[in-house]
Amino acid sequence: METITTCPVCNNNKFKPHLDCKDYLVSNQMFSIVYCTQCSFRLTNPRPDATKIGTYYKAEQYVSHNDESSGLVNTAYRMVRKYTLKSKLDLINKLNKGKGCILDVGCGTGTFLETCQKDGWQITGMEPDVDARSIATKKLNISIFPDLDTIQKAKPFDVITLWHVLEHIADLNGVIPQLYKLLTKTGTLLIAVPNSDSYDANYFKQYWAAYDVPRHLHHFTPSTIEALMAKHQFKLVGKRPMIFDAFYIAMLSTKYRTGKTDYLESIRIGLASNASAKQTGNSSSLIYLFNKA
Template sequence: MFHFDKKIIQVKDYSVSKEKFDLYLDSEYDLLKTMPFPELNELGKYYESEDYISHTDGTRNLFEKVYQLVKKKTLNDKIGWIKSKHSNIQKILDIGCGTGDFLFRANQEGWKVFGFEPNEKAKAISKSKNINLIDDLDSFEKHTFDVITMWHVLEHVLDLDKQIKQIKSLLKPNGILIIAVPNFKSYDAQFYKSDWAAYDVPRHLWHFSKTAIKKIFKNYQMELIHIKPMYFDSFYVSLLSEKYKTGKMNPFRAFYVGLLSNLKGKSSKEYSSHVYFLKNLK
């Protein structure tokens, strides 16, 4: 499906290995791919860090405190977004549910919730919140879920084709898939260039644009029906990008860049991260 024939930028893994990776572009899909592309048995070592924040409920430092504060605010936003796109939700699946906070909040709406999380540390935290976790997505019958969510997960998936086919099978006809991913066409990405924290190589294997999401899912008869910006992501990403760029958090500069990114996004429609709403057509 893809043809990655143009090297765009070289990016460093600041979090774990300090290795360098190249990002290649498929011009037709406007999609970047991390190269060399890790094998499944290699990926685990790149997640072995106490600083991998989506696998912890930690508040050890300013960065983690900001992350957890923003997470609480966005949980209610996510619930509202889902309600606006689906009027009769019974079952919801969160793929890559992390520490389970979203599903814990979704359960309060009376929805029957299920989570899938491969990381053992995050899974243990999620289980402590009585989240119904499953180990095999193929154990469900076809067309089980009204809504499937992937909050900053799709960029981690090794086999996009296999994952999307599985999601389509699990969604009911007219069911909604909700995906949140970083946007490499945002102002903060252009500003920080190779130090942009949301590249997060090689954990982020794919780097999506709006064009990429629309075209990829159209191949699976899934229609992009709405896009929403994630305003807080520009501040969170800029804060970490400052650390990568200068060795310090520089919160005031990060706030300025994050704010400027959101302001420029109002005209360009290119924000630091987007939430995509896709309908399963059949």
């Protein structure tokens, strides 16, 4: 385990407890989430170090790395994914005004890149997990890079995407400058992360599945991610809600709380969260659009 002593956003060194959460997916261990007393950034602290964190991803249910995960919730996830993949493709086509070069960081098994490839995009993927990388390589018939350091490209990318990836990255202040260098001057960086200030996060508290400790090292809110990215010369140019996340997260959260998924409550909380977000902007998950400042 390693203990973080300095806030990645504002460099403050004082933290206070936020919540203690359980790892329901792999270890059943308890982990603490703290917040910075200066900027309110939330993070899992202490956390597994680089030599140990990989063991917390070894679960059949970890759907982002496994195209065959079973169960009703994961089946529903993949059904919704077909719709969201089209929505993501439509978004990048609109932002780029046509096809271009795209890098998907944390591409998992390559499902999103496959959608882009079929649409005529020049695709590049990065995925640290060896099993997921192997699946993506076979699916896409291209080499998938294990990290950003190994990406060799003469020209920068028009679009870079991180779909629920930034919360997993340990060295935020090391990775974000790399993304800046890999993006064209007029390119767009899309980052999707859970919002720990959302209605459903406040409702489920320590059972909120999107805390997903210890795999989620950081727990963003709209204000803290904007501050972090501004620190690295990125400006926020837009946000998009991920409306289905509220329902999926609620299904997992009810199961974590009682041991059994409550589908009616999940639908009710998902609807309530999305309704609240129309007033507050605090969707369960958000896609943030950044340009170079």
